[in-house]
Amino acid sequence: METLVSELCKDLGVLRSTALTESAALSVSPCSYCRFAHKSSWMITVSIRAKAEYWAKPSTRPFLIAVNDEVAGFVTVDDEVTHPEANFSIGYFFVGRKFPGSGVRADAVKKLLGLFSGCWQIFHINQNASASAFWKKVIPEATLNTFSVHSESIDGYDCTLYKFRQE
Numbered sequence: 001m002e003t004l005v006s007e008l009c010k011d012l013g014v015l016r017s018t019a020l021t022e023s024a025a026l027s028v029s030p031c032s033y034c035r036f037a038h039k040s041s042w043m044i045t046v047s048i049r050a051k052a053e054y055w056a057k058p059s060t061r062p063f064l065i066a067v068n069d070e071v072a073g074f075v076t077v078d079d080e081v082t083h084p085e086a087n088f089s090i091g092y093f094f095v096g097r098k099f100p101g102s103g104v105r106a107d108a109v110k111k112l113l114g115l116f117s118g119c120w121q122i123f124h125i126n127q128n129a130s131a132s133a134f135w136k137k138v139i140p141e142a143t144l145n146t147f148s149v150h151s152e153s154i155d156g157y158d159c160t161l162y163k164f165r166q167e
Contacts, residue, residue: 054080054091057078059078059079060077060078061078062074063076063112065104065108067104072095072099073094073104073108074092074094075092075093075109076091076093077091077112077115077116078090082121083119083121083163085119086121086163087116087120088116089122090109090122093105095108105134105138109138109142110141110142113142114166119164119165120163120164120166121162122135122139122161123161124160125157126158127158132160135162143162146164148163
């Protein structure tokens with residue numbers, strides 16, 4: 001079962017995860033259109049500027065993250081980078097609160113990074129404490145400790161940026 005759960009199903013473009021129970025499967029699937037729900041109880045502590053043109057760019061690649069055919073979140077890969085040698089960045093990344101501590105977020109990142117070879121940069125806004133803790137843990141695991149850390153101002157926000165090469 002573990003082999004089946006961790007294999008890349010090339011015909012479906014689906015990645016399955018072993019971070020969940022054997023009966024569960026995580027998928028990271030390309031999508032051309034994503035619909036997002038908003039709950040009034042959610043709080044956003046940092047005002048993120050909307051980028052309408054971002055979604056129209058061919059280099060913006062959205063992926064749905066699904067667990068057992070249930071949408072768990074989404075992630076985008078893009079080429080909006082601040083370092084000239086970087087090819088890829090994660091633009092947006094969200095996994096619903098229904099999946100805390102399950103390894104879905106970390107596994108989705110690791111599977112996604114395996115889809116794109118080249119130089120990556122991933123950053124988080126320093127005011128986002130949960131993002132800071134997440135990336136501080138996941139980047140060393142996903143890159144086998146072969147990364148550099150930089151402090152930068154991006155879109156007016158103080159950020160921590162991780163840079164690494166993925167083969």
